């Protein structure tokens with residue numbers, strides 16, 4: 001019953017996902033029959049050793065890579081059934097991505113960095129300003145809006161990256177080692193911020209990480225071992 005419920009309300013779903021890379025030395029199986037579903041308002045941590053397949057899985061869930069077998073559905077739409085444009089649009093609208101490195105433009109201000117995705121969506125300057133204000137407030141950086149990124153601390157830069165990942169109001173956020181470059185105190189603060197963002201926006205959050213601070217904040221911790229998911 002609970003599985004049926006999870007399926008009914010899932011916003012992101014992987015069904016029997018496998019990934020085999022072709023290499024000069026032959027096929028390299030990395031993910032094995034992975035099943036996963038995420039619901040709105042849920043914070044899930046994906047824990048696993050280096051090389052266990054976390055990034056490979058996140059890339060597939062985010063539509064950046066295709067499974068060799070199995071399927072991924074985003075807000076109920078199987079990605080495989082969509083053409084390239086529809087798929088890119090779905091990804092752009094519904095998914096936010098965050099990485100270990102904040103990947104900000106150093107000479108642009110926090111606000112300018114955050115507005116980049118909105119410029120790509122051709123929002124006008126008033127709409128851009130409203131949206132960027134909203135997310136800067138959400139991540140607690142309103143006071144830093146006009147600071148250039150290079151003037152910000154590592155934790156502040158990652159908060160700007162989080163604001164930028166949320167500014168188009170996605171329903172799913174996928175984060176790959178987002179605290180990997182931060183000290184433990186800053187990492188803990190960012191995790192508490194993730195918790196707050198999930199509560200306030202009802203987004204579904206999946207974080208791949210080695211960071212134990214994440215496990216305490218998450219609703220669920222899923223372990224990946226040699227490409228197999230172990231549920232706890």
Ligand SMILES: Nc1ncnc2c1ncn2[C@@H]1O[C@H](COP(=O)(O)OP(=O)(O)OP(=O)(O)O)[C@@H](O)[C@H]1O
Pocket residue numbers: 021022023028030048049050051052053054055056057
């Ligand atoms: N395009 C590719 N071709 C061949 N092998 C790949 C490719 N991408 C990843 N791999 C291999 O797949 C395995 C899993 O990599 P992945 O990056 O998913 O691990 P990870 O759990 O995210 O590791 P880390 O915690 O170090 O980031 C690794 O052995 C990696 O070398």
